[in-house]
Amino acid sequence: MVLSDRKQLILTAVTERYIATGEPVGSKLLLDMLNLPISSATVRNEMSELSEKGYLIQPHTSAGRIPSDKGYRYYIDNLMENYELSDSQRRMIERAVDTKSSDPEQVLEQAGETLARITNCAVVTAAPGGDTASVRGVELIRVGNRTLMMVLMTSTGIIKSKLCRMDFNITKSTVEIFYNVVNHIIIGRQLIEINTALLQTIVSSVDRGIFLLSPLIATLSELVSEVSGTQIMLDGQSNLLHHRELLDNAYELMTFLKDSDTVSRLITSGKKELDIRIGQENIYRPLKNTSVIIVRYSTKSKSGGALCVIGPTRMDYARLIPNMKYLSEHVGRVFDDILE
Amino acid sequence: MVLSDRKQLILTAVTERYIATGEPVGSKLLLDMLNLPISSATVRNEMSELSEKGYLIQPHTSAGRIPSDKGYRYYIDNLMENYELSDSQRRMIERAVDTKSSDPEQVLEQAGETLARITNCAVVTAAPGGDTASVRGVELIRVGNRTLMMVLMTSTGIIKSKLCRMDFNITKSTVEIFYNVVNHIIIGRQLIEINTALLQTIVSSVDRGIFLLSPLIATLSELVSEVSGTQIMLDGQSNLLHHRELLDNAYELMTFLKDSDTVSRLITSGKKELDIRIGQENIYRPLKNTSVIIVRYSTKSKSGGALCVIGPTRMDYARLIPNMKYLSEHVGRVFDDILE
DNA sequence: GTTAGCACTCTTGATATCAGAGTGCTAACT
DNA sequence: AGTTAGCACTCTGATATCAAGAGTGCTAAC
Numbered sequence: 001m002v003l004s005d006r007k008q009l010i011l012t013a014v015t016e017r018y019i020a021t022g023e024p025v026g027s028k029l030l031l032d033m034l035n036l037p038i039s040s041a042t043v044r045n046e047m048s049e050l051s052e053k054g055y056l057i058q059p060h061t062s063a064g065r066i067p068s069d070k071g072y073r074y075y076i077d078n079l080m081e082n083y084e085l086s087d088s089q090r091r092m093i094e095r096a097v098d099t100k101s102s103d104p105e106q107v108l109e110q111a112g113e114t115l116a117r118i119t120n121c122a123v124v125t126a127a128p129g130g131d132t133a134s135v136r137g138v139e140l141i142r143v144g145n146r147t148l149m150m151v152l153m154t155s156t157g158i159i160k161s162k163l164c165r166m167d168f169n170i171t172k173s174t175v176e177i178f179y180n181v182v183n184h185i186i187i188g189r190q191l192i193e194i195n196t197a198l199l200q201t202i203v204s205s206v207d208r209g210i211f212l213l214s215p216l217i218a219t220l221s222e223l224v225s226e227v228s229g230t231q232i233m234l235d236g237q238s239n240l241l242h243h244r245e246l247l248d249n250a251y252e253l254m255t256f257l258k259d260s261d262t263v264s265r266l267i268t269s270g271k272k273e274l275d276i277r278i279g280q281e282n283i284y285r286p287l288k289n290t291s292v293i294i295v296r297y298s299t300k301s302k303s304g305g306a307l308c309v310i311g312p313t314r315m316d317y318a319r320l321i322p323n324m325k326y327l328s329e330h331v332g333r334v335f336d337d338i339l340e
Numbered sequence: 341m342v343l344s345d346r347k348q349l350i351l352t353a354v355t356e357r358y359i360a361t362g363e364p365v366g367s368k369l370l371l372d373m374l375n376l377p378i379s380s381a382t383v384r385n386e387m388s389e390l391s392e393k394g395y396l397i398q399p400h401t402s403a404g405r406i407p408s409d410k411g412y413r414y415y416i417d418n419l420m421e422n423y424e425l426s427d428s429q430r431r432m433i434e435r436a437v438d439t440k441s442s443d444p445e446q447v448l449e450q451a452g453e454t455l456a457r458i459t460n461c462a463v464v465t466a467a468p469g470g471d472t473a474s475v476r477g478v479e480l481i482r483v484g485n486r487t488l489m490m491v492l493m494t495s496t497g498i499i500k501s502k503l504c505r506m507d508f509n510i511t512k513s514t515v516e517i518f519y520n521v522v523n524h525i526i527i528g529r530q531l532i533e534i535n536t537a538l539l540q541t542i543v544s545s546v547d548r549g550i551f552l553l554s555p556l557i558a559t560l561s562e563l564v565s566e567v568s569g570t571q572i573m574l575d576g577q578s579n580l581l582h583h584r585e586l587l588d589n590a591y592e593l594m595t596f597l598k599d600s601d602t603v604s605r606l607i608t609s610g611k612k613e614l615d616i617r618i619g620q621e622n623i624y625r626p627l628k629n630t631s632v633i634i635v636r637y638s639t640k641s642k643s644g645g646a647l648c649v650i651g652p653t654r655m656d657y658a659r660l661i662p663n664m665k666y667l668s669e670h671v672g673r674v675f676d677d678i679l680e
Numbered sequence: 681g682t683t684a685g686c687a688c689t690c691t692t693g694a695t696a697t698c699a700g701a702g703t704g705c706t707a708a709c710t
Numbered sequence: 711a712g713t714t715a716g717c718a719c720t721c722t723g724a725t726a727t728c729a730a731g732a733g734t735g736c737t738a739a740c
Contacts, residue, residue, distance in 0.1 A: 254578035
């Protein structure tokens with residue numbers, strides 16, 4: 001649907017004004033803002049039509065208008081002018097992410113924290129992606145008489161460890177058997193290739209030590225499944241409490257955010273570099289009052305992650321999106337750097 | 341201050357009733373509950389005195405009474421009868437904690453989750469303690485051409501890892517040099533002994549490889565300081581949103597809870613097995629409307645951790661405390677088991 | 681020390697009122 | 711046909727009033 005220039009102007013003004021103040025916008029106020037050579041009655045007529053077409057909503061008969069989900073959608077797709085980041089803002093973002101650490105998790109944590117601060121919303125960050133990741137190595141460390149620590153490293157730089165308890169005292173040869181076998185079969189494989197069947201072949205390739213290996217195989221399998229899901233981190237949940245619109249559902253929202261399986265599905269449900277889901281466009285119930293912005297970044301190794309902001313539909317899209325884009329690009333660069 | 345038997349009876353009834361219903365308790369209602377051979381007027385006189393002495397509060401002139409912080413304190417110290425856990429409750433707790441894992445963090449996570457569910461409050465769990473912990477081992481793993489992963493293990497079973505990036509390609513001998521030196525000097529030391537001075541002696545003991553070691557030493561130092569603080573985990577923050585009394589301060593509370601330094605100071609500020617801080621008794625501002633219950637557990641190795649519940653002052657102390665005690669004892673047992 | 685009785689206070693919910701903001705409609709104008 | 715002035719209308723939000731209900735505090739009598 002195409003709107004007349006004047007309607008676009010009005011929709012833009014209502015949207016931006018409402019985003020800025022949180023108050024419904026009336027015809028008179030609008031006139032003052034726009035400086036148009038028309039009367040408030042004309043504006044009213046236009047607004048009335050915008051309401052009919054579903055772009056604007058009246059909270060009650062005699063309040064001003066606010067954008068509907070459809071209105072926000074039109075605004076974002078056609079009207080919004082992306083805000084240009086200033087140099088100092090750019091530098092701020094860079095400084096925030098450029099931690100000394102070469103640990104992807106820490107980089108993401110920094111990025112998430114920064115984004116939460118900038119947006120005053122909840123933030124989800126996803127590490128470079130599970131699908132394409134392969135195993136770079138598996139290490140075993142003896143941390144007790146009967147306890148081993150297994151470390152799994154992926155091509156995407158994710159490193160996870162888990163303890164594994166054995167029923168007998170661990171000898172050097174125990175470790176070596178496992179070490180040799182596993183590293184031959186596992187290293188270089190894509191994570192998704194590593195399933196029960198493959199692990200079975202390991203077990204059967206060692207005729208004697210089967211009882212010996214099984215706890216290790218179990219631990220390995222757990223590690224793989226932990227790592228092969230998208231790694232996500234959460235930040236700024238409590239920021240949601242700052243937004244009146246969300247207070248009623250705060251508990252549902254928080255609970256939703258804690259369910260990392262669902263959240264990672266939310267983030268991976270799409271491939272576009274920029275995904276915006278406004279209010280009812282969201283599939284998940286607790287998000288129906290919120291807007292979700294997902295910006296995906298990619299690393300040289302082709303596996304990409306994502307940054308995701310969750311907040312009220314009334315959020316400052318024009319400011320947030322450029323910030324997210326820049327931040328995500330920068331995170332991508334840092335990862336390229338870290339992952340050699 | 342000693343209260344008459346009848347006053348104690350009344351204070352108990354008011355407290356328990358208010359905890360159960362959340363409504364102020366009036367003299368008439370109280371009479372029905374207590375089945376005493378006295379009239380409501382007498383009860384009113386008693387309540388009036390209890391108000392004067394500061395044990396009860398009237399939200400407004402003509403509402404019933406509710407306990408003050410002082411009232412809760414008296415109730416807890418003198419009146420409360422601890423609820424006896426049923427066998428099935430005991431078993432529920434045991435099952436919840438008895439994860440297969442031998443990872444202390446995972447045990448605590450389970451325990452925290454369970455406690456959050458039982459109490460409907462926010463829960464902080466602290467791992468067996470930093471003070472007495474010593475270093476059980478340091479391991480290095482080559483995870484990239486120029487990246488090492490350093491793993492630090494403590495006597496309390498805590499294992500933390502960190503990546504360390506070098507400026508040059510890593511050879512086997514690099515690793516060995518560090519490995520030998522560090523393990524000789526570090527292993528068995530108390531964490532608190534490991535300070536800059538000690539680390540300095542390592543550096544100076546290796547005349548040639550100083551430039552080589554410095555990033556590793558830095559990483560080690562970071563690891564030690566990460567591990568030597570009390571390890572805490574958080575659970576059920578969003579439960580706080582269920583309590584009206586806390587809604588106004590929800591954001592401050594959440595923010596407070598996220599500051600793990602302060603929270604760990606909160607937990608370690610005391611040695612008693614059971615610590616209860618009611619409302620204004622708390623030092624930290626965001627907790628002035630809440631009650632904090634801390635139950636400390638100990639492990640054979642003498643280093644103890646803690647479970648901590650944070651919720652409204654109107655919480656069901658008589659039910660929560662026995663649950664916490666049993667849970668903490670069980671966690672202690674599990675740890676004794678895990679840590680050999 | 682206890683009690684009955686009663687006036688008093690305060691909350692809560694329902695109802696009314698009023699100003700203010702904003703609309704929608706109509707009739708007139710360009 | 712599009713625009714406008716004018717005005718009646720609607721709804722909110724603040725404020726006041728009222729009645730019912732709950733609970734108290736006080737007094738005088740037991």
